[in-house]
Amino acid sequence: MGKGKLWMAGLGATLVLAACSDEEAETPVPEEAEPETVASPEPRAEEFMELWQAGEYETLYEEFLTERAKSAFSEETFIEWQVELEEQLSLSEREIDWQVGEEPWLKNEPADIPLTISMDSVIGEIEFGKTLSFVYEETEENEAGEWFAEWDPSFILPNLSEGDNVSVQISDTERGEIVDRNGKVIAGNTDAYEIGVVPGNFDRDDYTERLAGLLDLSVEDIDAELEKPWVEPHHYVPLGTVRPDREKLNRLFAIPGTKRTKVTMRHYPYGESMAHLTGYIAPITAEQLEERKGQGYGQGDIVGREGLEEIFETELRGKRGGKILIEKTAQNETITAVDNSSAAGETIELTIDAELQQEIYQEMGDKPGTAAAVDPYTGETHVLVSSPAYDPNDFIPGIKESRFRELADDPDQPFFNRAAAAYPPSYVMQPITAAVAMKEGTLDPAEGIEIDGETWQKFPSWNDFRITRPNPGVKNPVDLEKALVHSDSIYFAIQATNMPDDSFTEGLNEFGFGTAFDYPLQLAASEISESGTFGSEGQLASSASGQSQVRLNILHTALMYGTFLADGDLKKPVLIKDAEEENLKQGLFSAEQAESVRAAFEQAGDEEGHELAGKTAVIKTDGGDMAWFAGYDPKVGNLSAAVMMEDEKDAAGIAGALFRDE
Structure with missing residues (x-):
């Protein structure tokens, strides 16, 4: 009896299950809906990247962020934080490398776009990767929907969150040296001391005037520094930098409240003699800051301001380095966001x-x-060299206004680099004229010509224009x-006018006239005239002896005279050691x-009473007698030289010093 009931119960259960299964089999299953696709996010993403690079943050916030991003970050946070960090860290030249994937683009799924973000900063280049998600949202203005960016602060700096504090530690590098051919430093670094005070320990009434005198500052200069808004009684306030001078340092430290910090200072051991080559360093100007935008410079940075310091x-x-630190206020910890060596x-x-x-x-x-x-080889x-000059050490750490004005107002123009200019050469031009005529085949060095009188003109059509020779007593044939x-x-006028057509012009161009050298320093090109051509045969004739509009650069002159030692080869000028010849x-x-x-050069030297071979010239000017020498020492022959003095007749005597130790 019990077994039967149990069986029946089991059978009943089976029937019920079977009935249920039949009902389920008869219920239709709805087909799964196809995902809705939308247009590619690429045009929208491209516009977002362009606005981001341009710093158009207001437009980005209003038109490109998702509603969730806007609710998480206020417009003030989004805009002002980015601008403040750009200023604090000197962020610039942002570049974004990105690529949109392949279709299909689904309405209810984010479009993830991998980015590589790079930018320059106060510690050098920053580069990091991120994924920017675009979400498709419908808006009141666009019921069909559009793509919006899911932004957060980590797109400014890695691991940055709202409420964090950002700081930077800069690792300055030692500036490279400039040395001469023998390894002697002409622009280098030396130890110095930054001097400052702690205001709370410094008695301004009793000691400001004394401190100002020792630092070569005015009382007003010190007052201005101590009264800046950030200064607190316990702060250290830097005031000036001095070179190691035991007596001065002892007098400084006898003043209560003073402190010193050992620093590195630029030093120019050869001073004025190298000034126009080395230039100097100084705080960056607003113009240079704009020119070097994107290179990690900020206000107060030191930069080359003239000469090789600027060029190189x-x-x-x-490479400047350092760390960008993020203080995570919520976690009470500080992390390193960027670490550049x-x-x-x-x-x-x-x-x-240099010597x-x-x-x-x-x-x-x-x-x-x-x-x-x-x-010449x-x-x-x-x-x-250019004379007179200034002492570049005067600019380190900063030139006094009175000293700068004194130099700027000097009638001899010590800031003017005469080595970069071009001057009328007079008779120094004659050997170059001869060289061109010899190459042309119209001048035979051994063939003499008859020249009578002090003046000459080739044609009566020259009217009153005539060539005048300085020594009419030279015996014929010449x-x-x-x-x-x-x-x-x-x-030389005869030789120049005997050359056919434009041969003289073309020959001078082969010598480098009219072309500036490819040289680290910018030098004026030598010129045959302002137009680069001869306007008349009379101008051509006078130019043969360096008259009219002919102008020579001093380095070019030395190189051209070097061709007479190097048997007709003109070398490219080299300033950087081991550059390719x-x-x-x-x-x-x-x-x-x-x-x-x-x-002929050696004979000319004998006639003039010096042991050098070459040409001299004296040119009457409103300012005095401009004197030239170009040539070499025939006993040595390893240097070709040129000297021009604006009001000094003994240019050859100065040139002689070039060869004394050779």
Whole structure:
């Protein structure tokens, strides 16, 4: 009996289950709806990236952020925080590398776009990866919907959250040195001391005047620093920098409240003699800050302001590094968002001989002029000097306004780099005219011509224009050697006008006239005239002896005279050591023709009473007698030199100092 009931119960259960199964089988299953696709987010993402790079934060917030992002971050947070961090960290030149994936794009699923964000900063380049999600949302203005960005602060800096505090630790690098051909430092670094005070320990009434005198400041300068808004009684306030001077330092530290910090200071051991080469460093100007935007510079940074310090700023500066720290207020911890290593600046090695340059500068006696000496076989610049000059050490750590005005108002213009200018050469031009005529084949060095009288003109159509020779007593026939020794302007005018068509112009162009050198320092090109051509045959004739509008740069002059030592080869000028040697022109004339000019140069030196070979010239100007020498020492022959003094007749005597120790 019990077993039967149990069976029946089980059977009943089975029937009920079966009935249920039949009902379920008869109930239709609805088909799954197809996901709704929408247009690609790429056009919207592209517009977002462009606005982001341009810093158009207001437009981004109003038109491109999701409602969730807007509710999480106020417009003030979104805009002002980014702007403040850009200023604090000198963020600039933001670049965003991004790529949208392939279709389909689903309405209810985010579109994830991987980004690589890079930008420059006060500690160098920052680069990090992020994924920016775009969400499709319907708005009152656009019921069909549009893509919006899901933004948060970590797109400004890695791991940044709202409420965090950001700080930076900068690792400055040591500026690279500039050295001469022998490794002697001409722009380097030396120890110094930054001097400051702690206001709470400093008695301004009793000691400000004394401190100002020791720091070469005014009382007003110190007052201005101590009264800045950020200054508190316990703060250290830097006031000035001094070089190691035990007596001065002892007097400074005898003043209660003073403190010192050891720092590195730029130093120029050769001072004025190298000023126009080295230049100097100083706080960056607003103009330079704009020019170097995106290179990690900020207000107050030091930068090369003139000469090689400016030209090689990137190499000398090195790579600045440091850390960007984020104080996570919610977690009570500080993390490193960015950690960039630093690298010291490079050493720039020059071909200049610093000792020789200093000696020539001293020989010039602060009188206005310039000098250059080059190796005619390599093009290496051994000397390139301008006088008078300023002392670049005056600019470190900062030049006094009174001293700057004194230099700026000096009638001899110590800031003007005469080595970069071009000047009328007079008779120094004659050997170049001869070289062109010899190459053209219209001048035979051994062939003499008859020249009578003091003046000459080729045609009566020249009217009153005539060429005047300085020494009408030269015996006929006049050959090249006599013409060079006696600076016979008529001889060279005849040779120039004997050349056909534009041969003289073309020959001078082969010597480098009209073309600025590819050289680290910007030098004026030598010119045959303001237009680069001769306007008349009379102008051509007078230009043969460096008259009319002919202008020569001092370095170019030394290089051209070097061709007479190098048998007709003109070298490219070199200033940086180990630069590749290069001929600007080969075979400007033959070795035999070079020898004939060298013989005339030596004879000219004998006639003028010095042991150098070359040409001299004295030009009457409103300011005095401009004097030239170009040539070399025939006993040595490893340097070709040129000297120009604006009001000094003994240019050859100054040039002689170039060869004393050779």
